[in-house]
Amino acid sequence: xxxxxxxxxxxxxxxxxxxxxxxxxxxxxxxxxxxxxxxxxxxxxxxxxxxxxxxxxxxxxxxxxxxxxxxxxxxxxxxxxxxxxxxxxxxxxxxxxxxxx
Numbered sequence: 146x147x148x149x150x151x152x153x154x155x156x157x158x159x160x161x162x163x164x165x166x167x168x169x170x171x172x173x174x175x176x177x178x179x180x181x182x183x184x185x186x187x188x189x190x191x192x193x194x195x196x197x198x199x200x201x202x203x204x205x206x207x208x209x210x211x212x213x214x215x216x217x218x219x220x221x222x223x224x225x226x227x228x229x230x231x232x233x234x235x236x237x238x239x240x241x242x243x244x245x246x
Contacts, residue, residue, distance in 0.1 A: 148222040156191045156216055157184035163224045164212050175210045182207055191219030 148163040150156060157178055165172040178184050190205060205216045208227065215223045 146224045148224065150220055150222060155184075155188050156219060157187050159222055160187070160209065160214055160216070160224075163222050164210050164214065167212055167224045167226060168210060178209060181209045187216075191216055193219070 146163060146167050148159060148166075150159045161172050161175060161178055165175055168175065178187075187205065191203065201218055203216075203218055207214055211227050213225045213227060217223070
């Protein structure tokens, strides 16, 4: 699933919303994002530069609630269930919680 993060929406909340849609579950039924990544750090990492200039070329990937989550430029999310990734050799991104920037 691809998800465009709306202006004013935090990255961390967008992650929880998108994963809940992919999982077909209520966001409150997912494990807390803080068990996987610091939400404040994620939001800060993807925030625009000082002066509101959008970041470009940044990418963060991690596993959350059985899904591989990738945040691109702080504007787009890609959420893919891990079982789907087993068969997707075109995107071998990290699934061990590493952060690339």
